[in-house]
Amino acid sequence: MGAGNIARRYHIKGYVTSSEADIVAVTDIVKDVAEQAASEYGITKVYDDFQELLQDDTIDAISICVPNQFHAPITIAALEAGKHVLVEKPVALNLGEAYAMREAAQKNNAIVMVEYPMRFDSGYLKAKRLIDEGYLGDIVLVKGTWCHGGPEMYTKGKWFFSKELAGGGSLIDLGVHSIDILRWLIGDIKDVTGFCSTLTKSIKVEDNAIISLQFKNGTLGLVDTSWSVRSVQVRTEIYGTKGRLLLQDSPVTSIEADFADDLHGKLIIAHTKDTGDNDPHVKCVRHFVRCIAEGMKPDTATLDDGIAALEVIMNVYENNYATKKGNPV
Numbered sequence: 001m002g003a004g005n006i007a008r009r010y011h012i013k014g015y016v017t018s019s020e021a022d023i024v025a026v027t028d029i030v031k032d033v034a035e036q037a038a039s040e041y042g043i044t045k046v047y048d049d050f051q052e053l054l055q056d057d058t059i060d061a062i063s064i065c066v067p068n069q070f071h072a073p074i075t076i077a078a079l080e081a082g083k084h085v086l087v088e089k090p091v092a093l094n095l096g097e098a099y100a101m102r103e104a105a106q107k108n109n110a111i112v113m114v115e116y117p118m119r120f121d122s123g124y125l126k127a128k129r130l131i132d133e134g135y136l137g138d139i140v141l142v143k144g145t146w147c148h149g150g151p152e153m154y155t156k157g158k159w160f161f162s163k164e165l166a167g168g169g170s171l172i173d174l175g176v177h178s179i180d181i182l183r184w185l186i187g188d189i190k191d192v193t194g195f196c197s198t199l200t201k202s203i204k205v206e207d208n209a210i211i212s213l214q215f216k217n218g219t220l221g222l223v224d225t226s227w228s229v230r231s232v233q234v235r236t237e238i239y240g241t242k243g244r245l246l247l248q249d250s251p252v253t254s255i256e257a258d259f260a261d262d263l264h265g266k267l268i269i270a271h272t273k274d275t276g277d278n279d280p281h282v283k284c285v286r287h288f289v290r291c292i293a294e295g296m297k298p299d300t301a302t303l304d305d306g307i308a309a310l311e312v313i314m315n316v317y318e319n320n321y322a323t324k325k326g327n328p329v
């Protein structure tokens with residue numbers, strides 16, 4: 001559902017490389033786009049109308065790869081039609097919509113997953129294991145950076161710059177990943193403050209944001225996002241009482257680690273290359289398929305995980321200190 005950038009780069013590949021799924025149909029509001037994707041991947045059915053697609057009994061599950069504005073209404077319609085859903089991030093434009101999605105998922109006993117790729121990246125999985133097994137000691141400080149030149153680097157879609165279609169700017173688009181990954185590594189978030197500003201683009205949503213977090217276990221965190229920088233920067237830093245980790249660049253993640261029990265501060269550097277069929281986005285899609293095929297409740301990237309990140313973002317938008325001081329955002 002939606003055959004733009006993310007569907008073409010990753011979702012379709014996830015289903016194509018899964019032994020447990022076949023792609024039945026594709027639909028896009030722009031018919032040519034759907035037809036192009038269909039011919040590229042040998043998909044036989046192209047639906048003009050999403051409602052028709054929902055009536056197709058040969059379809060068990062739908063990937064929702066449309067602008068953010070449609071995530072909630074289409075997810076709810078798909079769930080009501082008895083389909084499982086893999087929805088793109090952010091799960092919805094606001095919390096009212098997100099909670100309605102949760103209600104529909106529960107009512108229809110369906111699987112909903114959110115496409116959070118970093119949770120499937122080998123480097124991040126390794127980091128989680130090191131943290132959970134205590135190698136870093138108590139985690140005191142975490143930082144998540146996600147910056148690039150803006151959505152125009154990846155897609156022709158202009159909807160990213162509309163509050164009504166996207167829900168916000170760089171924070172909801174990019175910060176959602178860092179918030180989710182830090183929550184996954186550390187635990188639930190208790191409190192948040194932040195600043196959002198429009199610094200370089202003529203748009204009505206923020207192109208830069210910074211937020212500070214307090215986790216329930218006391219750990220402090222920082223997240224920064226930008227649509228204004230020339231190079232892509234994706235970085236997560238974890239500081240514990242016994243060691244630290246630095247993860248950079250997804251999907252080819254490098255991990256730097258040093259541990260306090262090594263008195264010479266030996267730096268361990270590992271590179272994990274999750275590319276091609278092993279790309280973390282693609283692995284996320286295959287995990288979704290496996291959950292459905294094996295009748296398993298997803299253990300990661302759940303709808304609740306999607307809602308938790310959105311709760312943090314909405315809190316920042318409502319209490320944006322830059323706005324309170326008269327910033328144009």
Ligand SMILES: NC(=O)c1ccc[n+]([C@@H]2O[C@H](COP(=O)([O-])OP(=O)(O)OC[C@H]3O[C@@H](n4cnc5c(N)ncnc54)[C@H](O)[C@@H]3O)[C@@H](O)[C@H]2O)c1
Pocket residue numbers: 001002003004005006007027028029030033050065066067068070088089090115116117154155156157158173
């Ligand atoms: N998980 C990630 O890392 C990641 C990365 C990039 C994008 N995304 C998310 O994926 C979603 C899509 O982003 P994109 O970059 O592919 O955007 P895009 O603009 O390239 O593609 C969106 C497609 O949806 C189609 N569309 C729009 N409204 C529709 C409707 N009502 N019904 C059917 N089709 C419709 C458009 O014609 C377009 O082809 C967004 O929610 C974005 O946040 C996630």
